[in-house]
Amino acid sequence: MPKTVPKTPVKKTTKSSLSPKTKRPKTLSMQTMQKSDSFGKTVCYLRELFGFTKKDFADVLNVNEKTIRRWEMGLTEVMPHTSHKKAIMTLQTVAESLSDLFEPDMIKVWVDRPNPALQGERPRDYARKPGGIFIMANLLGAVGR
Amino acid sequence: MQVNTEALESLQSEALTGTFYRYIRTRYADKPLSTNGAFVNGGRYNVAGSFAALYLGFNLETCEAEVSQGILAGVPLKRGAFTVWEYEASLSFVVRLDDPAIQAQIGVTDKDITISGNHWTASQIGE
Numbered sequence: 001m002p003k004t005v006p007k008t009p010v011k012k013t014t015k016s017s018l019s020p021k022t023k024r025p026k027t028l029s030m031q032t033m034q035k036s037d038s039f040g041k042t043v044c045y046l047r048e049l050f051g052f053t054k055k056d057f058a059d060v061l062n063v064n065e066k067t068i069r070r071w072e073m074g075l076t077e078v079m080p081h082t083s084h085k086k087a088i089m090t091l092q093t094v095a096e097s098l099s100d101l102f103e104p105d106m107i108k109v110w111v112d113r114p115n116p117a118l119q120g121e122r123p124r125d126y127a128r129k130p131g132g133i134f135i136m137a138n139l140l141g142a143v144g145r
Numbered sequence: 146m147q148v149n150t151e152a153l154e155s156l157q158s159e160a161l162t163g164t165f166y167r168y169i170r171t172r173y174a175d176k177p178l179s180t181n182g183a184f185v186n187g188g189r190y191n192v193a194g195s196f197a198a199l200y201l202g203f204n205l206e207t208c209e210a211e212v213s214q215g216i217l218a219g220v221p222l223k224r225g226a227f228t229v230w231e232y233e234a235s236l237s238f239v240v241r242l243d244d245p246a247i248q249a250q251i252g253v254t255d256k257d258i259t260i261s262g263n264h265w266t267a268s269q270i271g272e
Contacts, residue, residue: 100170101217101226110220117216117262138186138193139216139262144170144227145182 039080039088040071046091047072049098051108052124059128061087090137097140148269149252156247158238165201165232168208174228189264190271198271201232215261242270 047057047068054072058065067078080088098107111124117139118126126132169177180197187193188200202208212227213219241247242258257266 100172101222102220103223106220106223110218113218113220115216115218115262116214117218119262136216141186142182142188143212143216144168145173145179145186 039085040074042088042092043068044072046088046095049095049104049107050091050111050124050127056124056128060091060133087133090133093137094133094140097137097143101140101143146253146257146266148266149250150269152250152252153270156240156250158240160235160237161239162235163203163233165203165234166205166208167199167201167230167232168212168227169230171225171228174230177230177232187264187268189258189267192268192272195272201234205229 043057047054050057052060054068055065058068061068061084063078063084070077071080098110102110112122114120114122115126118132118136123136126136167177173179173182178199180199183191183200184197185193187195188198190200191198200211202211208229213222242253243255248254248258251270253266253270258270260266
């Protein structure tokens with residue numbers, strides 16, 4: 001089976017914006033994401049933090065599952081739209097709040113627990129609703145601030 | 146629930162002095178009087194970006210309930226997630242929305258203003 005070769009050259013950066021030494025994900029500006037392949041790394045980090053499958057995460061971002069796979073591989077044949085970048089930045093603020101409040105294993109518990117503030121839905125499901133991640137970001141952002 | 150906003154204008158207020166508490170996320174604990182988080186994200190009585198609010202509790206139990214029973218869904222918190230601040234405050238104009246007589250005047254119930262995840266009624270009062 002021949003190896004899949006990207007149709008367009010992939011620009012690689014020498015330094016990831018998510019260094020392993022960094023405790024929290026840095027908030028990436030849209031400009032930074034556009035210029036580097038860190039967008040894919042951020043997508044992968046957030047997806048794994050929330051325990052989403054690629055299919056789940058594709059639903060959250062309203063893209064094809066293949067697109068998620070390509071982004072995570074650093075391929076930018078399908079460039080992330082501004083709306084995708086906004087969604088990722090919003091998920092980063094959600095991740096930041098959750099990291100302030102819970103240990104990593106409890107974040108996954110939170111994602112799967114029916115939530116009274118989300119009409120009894122699990123955050124995992126609520127994230128797929130239009131505007132769901134933005135509402136979650138606001139509700140979490142207001143806790144203890 | 147549609148609040149009787151006309152009645153809001155003429156509600157009786159009272160002065161209140163005492164000790165109040167606030168659970169602040171430890172990351173922001175060095176700014177105990179900051180209302181920036183409430184302004185940016187909104188809260189029960191204030192819509193995001195509309196005006197700022199400082200949320201305090203009469204006791205620690207109330208603060209704990211407010212943070213743990215809402216969006217956090219009772220999931221065990223990380224050690225040191227919150228820092229508790231205690232405030233001595235003297236407030237001049239306080240409308241006691243926990244008073245059934247006041248609730249009746251504006252047409253709301255306890256449930257309307259304390260329900261988790263639905264701040265519609267409370268935010269109308271705040272506005």
